[in-house]
Amino acid sequence: MNAPLLMIEDDSRLAQMVVEYLGQSGFEVTHASDGEAGLEQFQLIQPQLVILDLMMPGIDGLEVCRRIRSLPGDAARVPVLMLTAKGDPMDRIIGLELGADDYLPKPFEPRELLARVRAVLRRRGDTGNTTVSRTTPVLRFGSLDIDRDARTVQVAGQPCELTSYQFDLLVAMAERAGRVLTRDQIMEAVRGRELEAFDRSIDVHIGRIRNAIETDSKDPKRILTVRGVGYVFAKQQE
Structure with missing residues (x-):
């Protein structure tokens, strides 16, 4: 099983599709339907990556990202892949300024989401149960x-x-x-x-x-x- 992921998304149909699609590639994805529940699940499961919808009722994605980045220790450095409205560059700029690692405009192809997830985890060094050791100098x-x-x-x-x-x-x-x-x-x-x-x-x-x-x-x-x-x-x- 690959690294555990957390998806915070209020569109239940989209979330179900993502959970099933990423699950077929070995990822265990936990879904939270709003920002408050997402922050609670973040503390419970300690995910290796968060897929975060920008536009949600209540606590929106920007505030969720801000709160994650304000957490102590390694929790603040968990990668965040933000889902943004298609064609709105200001959304993704604000998200990146708050500390998101990548963004993906809606609607998106599931294969591209999978590729983005793998790329972010690869950059971070999370490859499932395998620990990558590097000996490169400082x-x-x-x-x-x-x-x-x-x-x-x-x-x-x-x-x-x-x-x-x-x-x-x-x-x-x-x-x-x-x-x-x-x-x-x-x-x-x-x-x-x-x-x-x-x-x-x-x-x-x-x-x-x-x-x-x-x-x-x-x-x-x-x-x-x-x-x-x-x-x-x-x-x-x-």
């Missing part, structure tokens, strides 16, 4: 330490809070330090596939990474913008 750039095994980031010994997806974006850029990368190249390095043209969600994640690792996010020294092209992770840092 990436060090001045006072910035990126531990790819522990999946932690520190600046001058102080921990930096990043989502699973933001950590992988940072690693992807750090491994290519000094090389100018387009937004699509950065996202492809993490997701392994091309993105829609004009998808600007990468800028939201870069902004949050800068807030975490830069002394002054408005005057970044580690992740630099190359106007008209993309970003470059600086080799020489303080």
